[in-house]
Amino acid sequence: MPEQSVAAEIMRAVDAGFDAQLQLSQELVRCPSTRGQEASAQDLMAHAARDFGYAVDMWHIDPDEIAKHPGFSPVDVSYENALTVVASWRPKNPKGRSLILNGHVDVVPIGPEKMWTRAPFGAEIDGDWMYGRGAGDMKTGTVSALFAMEALKRAGYRPGGIVHFESVIEEECTGNGALSTLVRGYKADAVLIPEPTGETFTQAQVGVVWMRVKVAGIPVHVAHAGSGQNAIEACIPLWSALHALEDEWNLPENKHPAFKDNPHPLNVVISQIEGGDWTSSVPAWCTFEVRVGLYPGVDPATIQAQLTETIAKASKSHTFLANNPPEIEWQGFLSPGYEVPEGTPGEPLLDRCHETVFGAPLGRRCSTALTDSRFHGLYNQTPSYVYGAIAENVHGFDERVNLPSVRRVTAAMALFIADWCGLEKI
Ligand SMILES: [Zn+2]
Structure with a gap:
């Protein structure tokens, strides 16, 4: 954990950037990025990352390139529009540990629209909640990773280690988007994925x-x-x-x-x-x-x-x-499923970061759904942590995400990046 005064500065910086974070989250939810239609969402994320000053790598997933990998899942749809985005922060002399922040922008279909009481891609905010397909799973999460990085910058710091921000597709059907980042060579000492876990740590997933x-x-x-x-x-x-x-x-x-x-x-x-x-x-x-x-x-x-x-x-x-x-x-x-191995250093660190922000211990859960954490976790032996905000009706009608929860999780992630990678003064 960064020292107390620095942690407080970082948390204040998350608050200061939260309006902009919400705005980008809404823009992303308004991209109807169901399978095969993810290009506008990925353009938006690439554009945002470039604006923040990161080197952006964007490519088409080529099934032939990843098909031999044991993590590949077969597909019978066109990958013509299948884009992956990775934005990287590379310090001149990396001193700290490296980190991958990963999120997906693909969403599942909305089902019969008449069963929604809000516009499915409207990103409407009502009180503490933002509504829309993907608002919870997991567009606000993907955006929060980018803004956790921005909070460090706003507080006058940059990570002392390499950070790759990955915005992927195909999470809901194959995971071939996350796989393509691995095959392209993106690796790090840990992976953090802000899927909507209800502010808990995912110990294992099916x-x-x-x-x-x-x-x-x-x-x-x-x-x-x-x-x-x-x-x-x-x-x-x-x-x-x-x-x-x-x-x-x-x-x-x-x-x-x-x-x-x-x-x-x-x-x-x-x-x-x-x-x-x-x-x-x-x-x-x-x-x-x-x-x-x-x-x-x-x-x-x-x-x-x-x-x-x-x-x-x-x-x-x-x-x-x-x-x-x-x-x-x-x-x-x-x-395959994935279980976080015992004794990896990121787990107690995430405990401390969570507790600093929430004032309560981080709970554990075992998930009966899967995420992209298996790729780096199983095939690269990189501890992969899944931790994110409170969401409701994921894959259902009137999907929504709790915004105070998004803010708290963003702060905990920013503290995690600060400690894991170390900080350099700008
Ligand atoms: Zn998800």
Whole structure:
């Protein structure tokens, strides 16, 4: 921790910059950066970082370049607009430790707009809250990393070590954006990711696998439905089999120790479905998508094998599917979980920084969703910390982030950077 008077100066500098921080956060939330549409959000972040005086590296993700990496997740969408931004602070003679600050700007779809009571990309502020898709997950977080750096400058200091600010995409579906920074060579002594963790420290997070299952039926006129095969209804026993596997994974004896107090850490969700062409035809096809959680330390390949076997077994006991087995495709997450190793120096430091700002100890949580922390954590053995503000309705309707919480977390991050990297007087 910087000495008390310096810490107080830095916290005051966060307050002084907070209006500008909110303004950039609102501009970012107003960029509707769903998958494939992230370019304007990334342009905005690159522009802001350049204005702050950082060297900015911006590139298109090339799937061929990252495909051989074990952290790669397969994609079946165009990466034509897939941009990654890294803004770097490099002191002339780096004396302190280096740090990566990472945030994502991609957001999930809004769902039916009529179920929102606020404009989904309006970034409306009402009292202590900012509303909008991505306001919590995690655009205010991404912006807070940049402003934590700015607070040091405003207080008359610069970090004594190299800092890379990474603004990435693809966090919500593959993580290939964060992976591309790793493959391009960005490394540091620690990583800090301000995802909305409700002001807690993320001790462990699950991994995720996405699976697509395609069932083909036999189309006939509904008048002779018995002679056809309904592809949609044939999926029902497959879902039951997947949920039976889910139940088994969540049995107390099968739980990962970090998740032992969580009643249901691994969720298997049938999350998308398409099928059939006509109301008076027996549907000839059905495709459904599944999201599956896995414990840290488990290889996604093991889960793929279990899922494949489960689908095969359930199909064998189905009169039609036994001879017409479904096809399985893997696109999107094939991602392991991550647990922060014990005894890394950043963890007690973050405890102290949090306590200085909040006047209360930093709580711990184990997350049943994943973040990009696994990349530097698993493939570069860099301790990766996930710590951020309070948000509500993330991935739901009327997503919102608590602004006093954003301010406090920004201050704790600024103190963390100051201690981790050391300070140079400007
Ligand atoms: Zn997120």
